[in-house]
Amino acid sequence: MTTSHTLATLAAVSQRFFGLAVLSGAVLCAAPAFAADMHVIVDNESPTAIVEIHASPTYDDDPGVDVLGDEIIYSGDDLDVNFNSRSARGECILDVLAIGADGREWQRRMNVCRQVEWTLGY
Structure with a gap:
């Protein structure tokens, strides 16, 4: 495995993790807004x-x-x-x-x- 391939794989995994973290944060933040209604x-x-x-x-x-x-x-x-x-x-x-x-x-x-x-x- 080349260094550039390893870096690309690492970047893809990081993007997926970041996307899940943002989505999880949005879901957690939505609950109090709903309750406020x-x-x-x-x-x-x-x-x-x-x-x-x-x-x-x-x-x-x-x-x-x-x-x-x-x-x-x-x-x-x-x-x-x-x-x-x-x-x-x-x-x-x-x-x-x-x-x-x-x-x-x-x-x-x-x-x-x-x-x-x-x-x-x-």
Whole structure:
């Protein structure tokens, strides 16, 4: 094997390795960007404050964690809600339960990766 042939082989292997490294990095970087898209504007048009919003995958009977945390959505207000929680497990289709201060409940199955807004009314 000649030196030039060895160098050419080494260069080809290096290019393949570099290409795989770049592709792997792109895939790893894409996951957080996708997760960041799990936001929905919740518009409260009801007469009561929304004090809890729970979300879980459709196959889970547990309502999931309260994604509002300490936030409250008062009547007439809206809030950008992040549905990327432990209980969502990275799923886009979720069963969502909103609970008002007066005990009223709103339930909806939604694609939180595509849905932009959810209006809660009377």
